[in-house]
Amino acid sequence: xxxxxxxxxxxxxxxxxxxxxxxxxxxxxxxxxxxxxxxxxxxxxxxxxxxxxxxxxxxxxxxxxxxxxxxxxxxxxxxxxxxxxxxxxxxxxxxxxxxxxxxxxxxxxxxxxxxxxxxxxxxxxxxxxxxxxxxxxxxxxxxxxxxxxxxxxxxxxxxxxxxxxxxxxxxxxxxxxxxxxxxxxxxxxxxxxxxxxxxxxxxxxxxxxxxxxxxxxxxxxxxxxxxxxxxxxxxxxxxxxxxxxxxxxxxxxxxxxxxxxxxxxxxxxxxxxxxxxxxxxxxxxxxxxxxxxxxxxxxxxxxxxxxx
Amino acid sequence: xxxxxxxxxxxxxxxxxxxxxxxxxxxxxxxxxxxxxxxxxxxxxxxxxxxxxxxxxxxxxxxxxxxxxxxxxxxxxxxxxxxxxxxxxxxxxxxxxxxxxxxxxxxxxxxxxxxxxxxxxxxxxxxxxxxxxxxxxxxxxxxxxxxxxxxxxxxxxxxxxxxxxxxxxxxxxxxxxxxxxxxxxxxxxxxxxxxxxxxxxxxxxxxxxxxxxxxxxxxxxxxxxxxxxxxxxxxxxxxxxxxxxxxxxxxxxxxxxxxxxxxxxxxxxxxxxxxxxxxxxxxxxxxxxxxxxxxxxxxxxxxxxxxx
Numbered sequence: 001x002x003x004x005x006x007x008x009x010x011x012x013x014x015x016x017x018x019x020x021x022x023x024x025x026x027x028x029x030x031x032x033x034x035x036x037x038x039x040x041x042x043x044x045x046x047x048x049x050x051x052x053x054x055x056x057x058x059x060x061x062x063x064x065x066x067x068x069x070x071x072x073x074x075x076x077x078x079x080x081x082x083x084x085x086x087x088x089x090x091x092x093x094x095x096x097x098x099x100x101x102x103x104x105x106x107x108x109x110x111x112x113x114x115x116x117x118x119x120x121x122x123x124x125x126x127x128x129x130x131x132x133x134x135x136x137x138x139x140x141x142x143x144x145x146x147x148x149x150x151x152x153x154x155x156x157x158x159x160x161x162x163x164x165x166x167x168x169x170x171x172x173x174x175x176x177x178x179x180x181x182x183x184x185x186x187x188x189x190x191x192x193x194x195x196x197x198x199x200x201x202x203x204x205x206x207x208x209x210x211x212x213x214x215x216x217x218x219x220x221x222x223x224x225x226x227x228x229x230x231x232x233x234x235x236x237x238x239x240x241x242x243x244x245x246x247x248x249x250x251x252x253x254x255x256x257x258x259x260x261x262x263x264x265x266x267x268x269x270x271x272x273x274x275x276x277x278x279x280x281x282x283x284x285x286x287x288x289x290x291x292x293x294x295x296x297x298x299x300x301x302x303x304x305x306x307x308x
Numbered sequence: 309x310x311x312x313x314x315x316x317x318x319x320x321x322x323x324x325x326x327x328x329x330x331x332x333x334x335x336x337x338x339x340x341x342x343x344x345x346x347x348x349x350x351x352x353x354x355x356x357x358x359x360x361x362x363x364x365x366x367x368x369x370x371x372x373x374x375x376x377x378x379x380x381x382x383x384x385x386x387x388x389x390x391x392x393x394x395x396x397x398x399x400x401x402x403x404x405x406x407x408x409x410x411x412x413x414x415x416x417x418x419x420x421x422x423x424x425x426x427x428x429x430x431x432x433x434x435x436x437x438x439x440x441x442x443x444x445x446x447x448x449x450x451x452x453x454x455x456x457x458x459x460x461x462x463x464x465x466x467x468x469x470x471x472x473x474x475x476x477x478x479x480x481x482x483x484x485x486x487x488x489x490x491x492x493x494x495x496x497x498x499x500x501x502x503x504x505x506x507x508x509x510x511x512x513x514x515x516x517x518x519x520x521x522x523x524x525x526x527x528x529x530x531x532x533x534x535x536x537x538x539x540x541x542x543x544x545x546x547x548x549x550x551x552x553x554x555x556x557x558x559x560x561x562x563x564x565x566x567x568x569x570x571x572x573x574x575x576x577x578x579x580x581x582x583x584x585x586x587x588x589x590x591x592x593x594x595x596x597x598x599x600x601x602x603x604x605x606x607x608x609x610x611x612x613x614x615x616x
Contacts, residue, residue: 066475067375070337084401093392167374
């Protein structure tokens with residue numbers, strides 16, 4: 001999800017303080033990393049249940065992914081090319097007793113002990129649907145397949161905005177198959193997603209959007225993505241009416257995943273894919289902003305939708 | 309939790325295959341990293357609910373931690389000294405367009421592109437209770453405080469054993485206060501934990517244990533920990549009757565956290581702490597092993613305990 005053009009740090013700090021004072025989130029030593037209360041987690045689980053109900057009968061059995069994914073899979077997604085500043089690569093220690101003693105000496109002297117580490121075979125999950133694709137290598141049936149999944153994602157973008165967490169969950173519906181099927185999935189789920197979020201009485205809107213591609217080349221990629229209307233966001237005011245926050249996004253990936261993961265349609269072409277991702281923490285925050293910090297007092301129609 | 313003295317890889321592979329064939333877990337390209345089905349996640353959530361009920365009225369409001377924690381907090385836990393081989397340090401990219409181009413060239417040539425990364429301000433969570441301690445710096449009330457919390461932990465120990473995941477959740481009750489209070493917490497929760505797991509009809513046992521301290525010095529630390537009976541595990545056969553798996557563990561930390569995080573008792577001494585941690589994925593696997601791969605057919609007393 002793209003950074004807002006006009007961030008409003010004062011409003012962000014005020015809302016963050018309100019959440020902390022109400023005991024809904026607690027800050028850690030790092031911006032964008034929070035301890036969450038049961039109240040917050042219950043809202044997240046309610047949104048999960050509502051997202052699940054909205055897709056009832058429309059996808060294969062749900063998958064839950066862990067917060068990590070294989071490095072080999074990450075490398076095939078090409079995420080490193082587009083979003084290097086957001087990644088989280090995991091290092092560990094594989095040395096001897098002697099190496100360990102040297103590492104500790106560096107650490108004790110306040111030095112950079114991570115120099116002694118080695119890249120592990122895992123990285124932090126970059127997007128909830130990335131771990132799915134390697135399991136699909138091969139030929140898709142005619143009409144494609146639709147998946148429902150959820151997982152923790154990482155974005156290295158420390159911010160005072162409570163809606164810009166470094167560690168957060170996406171709930172996704174993903175289609176893999178023919179190009180037409182991908183577009184149809186994206187468009188029908190935009191409608192369905194907007195209905196779902198509207199039924200939670202959130203003042204949502206739909207906008208053409210672009211991903212926060214890195215650097216000079218990235219600016220061209222972003223402009224191109226916007227021109228070709230591949231990505232839409234469902235936005236809702238959280239800390240700014242002028243710059244509402246993306247709480248869901250729906251994208252056509254073209255053959256961006258089909259090609260590297262060798263997924264083809266029945267006629268042998270690289271499969272296309274598309275997904276809608278609901279940002280569970282952001283929807284929870286939008287609900288708290290819109291309906292107030294005490295879920296017991298939310299409109300009964302919203303409560304019954306979240307906690308049937 | 310310590311590695312078993314006699315691992316039984318054949319039985320582990322067989323059980324892993326059974327779980328995969330039943331659609332309960334799906335393998336990824338990395339050992340110890342699984343996609344989880346709704347069946348598996350529902351069991352985990354049932355165990356969460358049972359662990360919560362067992363501590364009803366005994367702790368402050370529940371906290372949920374994200375899979376990451378501040379590096380500054382990790383450094384104070386001294387985990388790097390004891391378990392360097394298990395850690396996950398998170399690197400990211402903070403360079404320029406030119407640096408990025410160089411990184412991509414290395415990646416495209418199959419080289420180690422992680423050399424161009426920089427340590428971020430976060431690491432993977434080493435134990436569920438670690439993020440708690442910095443919030444307690446100061447003086448504890450007489451009698452101490454008890455916390456209930458949950459979070460994803462990382463251990464770099466790739467294994468074919470489905471019960472040795474790299475990414476898993478711990479549900480903990482943590483005490484911080486006087487030394488006597490810490491011992492009492494550990495002992496009473498060992499009883500309560502054994503009752504809870506027994507009520508799920510798991511054939512559990514209680515054993516004195518040690519953490520898997522690293523290297524030569526670690527062997528002495530482990531022997532000392534066992535001699536002084538600081539750590540107990542509640543174990544249950546999963547892939548071996550001879551080497552049952554730890555599915556919960558309860559430890560006295562002495563002042564291991566009180567001292568570095570400057571937490572004191574009311575008389576100014578470094579606070580002691582103790583915790584019980586329930587391994588949610590391991591308990592789920594113990595249930596699947598003991599009662600079969602179809603939770604619909606589990607004993608009704610077990611089902612009503614998990615899904616009241």
